[in-house]
Each structure stands twice: as C-alpha cells, then as structure tokens.
C-alpha cells in the first residue's frame with residue numbers, strides 16, 4: 001500500500017544523522033530545553049528572519065500562548081477562517097473568546113479579506129490567518145485591514161514553515177506567528193512540538209514567561225502560565241530535518257508539478273468526454289507552497305473517491321465540513337453563509353504527498369483505472 005505520507009522513507013534517507021543526534025541527546029542528560037533546543041531556536045530564527053523564536057509543546061499550544069500574550073479577554077471576537085483545522089477557533093473559544101468564521105477564496109482556499117472586513121465589529125480584537133495547505137493568504141491586504149481597524153494578527157503557519165510570499169518567509173507576517181512540529185507537518189518531529197515567532201521584544205518576553213509557568217526566574221511566577229516546552233530529542237530531530245528542508249521543498253514542488261500536469265491533461269480529455277473536472281488548489285502568484293497537503297477540488301467527488309479506492313491510492317478529506325458546522329460551535333451565531341468554505345468541504349480530496357512520494361506510480365495507477 002502506498003503511504004499517505006512516507007515518514008519512514010525520510011527516516012531512512014538521513015538515518016545516520018538521526019541516530020547520532022538522538023544518541024547525543026540521550027547521552028547528554030538534558031532532555032527538556034537546554035543547548036539543543038536553544039540551537040534549534042537560533043536556526044529557526046536564521047531560516048525565517050524572525051527576531052525571536054520560542055519553542056513550545058505543540059502548534060495548538062503556540063496559538064493559545066499567542067492569544068494569552070495578546071491578552072484576549074472573555075467576549076473578545078477573533079476572526080478565523082471557516083475552512084481549516086479546528087485549532088485556531090478552538091483556542092479562541094477555550095479562552096472565552098468568540099471565533100467569527102470568515103469565508104475563503106474559492107480557488108486558493110485561503111481566508112478572504114473581503115469576508116474578514118464584513119465580520120469586524122466593535123468587539124473584534126484580532127485575526128488569526130492560516131497558511132492553509134502550505135501557502136500564505138494575501139498578507140498585504142490582511143495586514144492593511146488589521147492596521148486600519150487596530151486589530152492584532154496571528155499567523156498560523158502550522159502547515160507552511162518554509163513557504164514564502166513575495167520573497168518573504170512564512171512565520172514573519174503576524175504580530176505573532178506560530179507553527180507546529182506534529183510529525184505529518186512539512187517540518188515535523190517525532191512527537192508533539194511547536195514554536196512562536198515575533199519581532200516584538202516585549203511580546204517575546206511575555207511568550208517565554210507564559211510557556212514556562214509564568215516564570216523567568218526560578219520559582220518566581222510573575223503570571224499564571226502553563227507548561228509548554230519542546231524536549232531536546234524533538235529539537236535534535238528537527239535540526240537534522242531543517243538542514244534538509246530546502247531540498248525537500250524542491251522535491252515537494254516537483255511532485256506537485258507532476259500531479260498538476262496529470263490533472264491538466266485529464267481535464268482536457270474530460271472536456272471532450274464531458275467528464276467531471278479535478279482542479280488542484282491554485283497557488284497564488286508571489287507564493288511558494290510547502291504543499292503540506294496536495295489538495296484538489298473534484299466536481300464529482302464520489303466517483304473520484306471510488307477511482308482512488310479501486311487504484312489502491314489512499315486519500316484524506318481536509319476538511320469535511322466548514323468549522324461553523326462543527327457541533328462544538330453550534331451555539332455561536334453564524335450570519336454569513338460562507339459558500340466557498342462549504343463548497344470546498346464538499347469537493348476537496350487530498351492525495352498522498354511528501355518529498356518521498358512516488359507520484360509517477362500513483363499517476364500510473366490512476367491512468368489504468370480512469
């Protein structure tokens with residue numbers, strides 16, 4: 001069976017580097033925080049250009065810590081995309097805030113600035129934008145909108161560490177930006193992990209306090225914080241992977257191009273045969289994507305899913321419903337229909353994808369069954 005993400009192929013490719021990095025940490029006696037974690041934070045800063053990088057326990061923790069640092073209060077409204085993983089909306093809700101769900105662009109699936117503008121009220125405090133499937137939304141417009149309305153901006157780059165917009169690295173667009181090192185992410189570890197990025201010295205200091213029990217000095221707790229730390233084994237693994245990230249991003253682009261060419265040809269043929277189209281996520285001009293997911297819109301999803309099953313090609317649906325339809329948000333008022341988010345949830349299919357995926361093999365299987 002073809003794996004949806006071939007994490008073991010990656011482990012095999014750099015195995016001796018992983019073994020050495022892992023052994024060094026085990027032999028060091030320093031397992032949480034410490035020099036390896038500090039070295040990783042410095043390298044993440046160099047890579048992105050962010051002034052401050054603070055690692056933490058997960059991508060979800062990173063969003064929670066960002067919201068705490070920005071001093072979200074009960075009843076504050078925060079605008080989040082309706083079509084994404086639940087974490088941004090969930091973190092707002094957990095802290096007593098009210099997520100307001102914005103619609104997406106129908107082709108790129110990124111949060112729509114026009115929709116954000118419609119949701120702004122006197123209770124709105126901020127925006128959490130998500131770099132969905134590995135590319136950035138239009139940050140020029142989003143930042144302008146945030147500035148005009150005196151809102152903070154959190155950039156959730158859990159899926160897009162290494163992406164760029166107009167030559168600038170992801171994780172540098174928000175007042176605070178966050179990422180995740182969950183194993184399946186483009187820069188993933190072997191357990192949970194995350195990081196926050198900011199240019200602001202005061203926010204950076206607050207973030208460090210919050211992530212470490214509100215404590216800068218041992219056993220002095222200035223605020224009530226939380227325990228959210230990266231362990232050294234994860235940091236050591238991430239340092240190995242970061243070293244190979246640019247090569248992997250090239251391999252990922254190459255794999256995406258192969259899929260794109262296949263679907264373009266197939267759609268041309270489908271035109272003649274009146275068949276249903278399968279259209280890949282559009283990458284906006286000025287963007288590079290990490291392709292955290294390679295996701296297409298299938299006009300006739302049911303038939304496409306049957307073809308995938310027959311060809312023994314695994315798939316995922318990211319995401320099967322807009323967030324405003326989730327049971328946990330049923331008591332929230334939702335005035336706008338968010339038609340693009342709803343339509344995307346009915347048509348999206350994600351295909352097997354990583355740097356090591358054999359896309360030619362998948363295409364060959366699909367050709368014999370389509």
Ligand SMILES: *Cc1c(COP(=O)(O)O)cnc(C)c1O
Pocket residue numbers: 058059060061084085087088130156158159180181182192193194
């Ligand atoms: C994965 C993900 C998160 C959460 O990251 P964890 O490390 O799993 O907590 C948050 N936001 C988005 C968009 C994600 O894809």
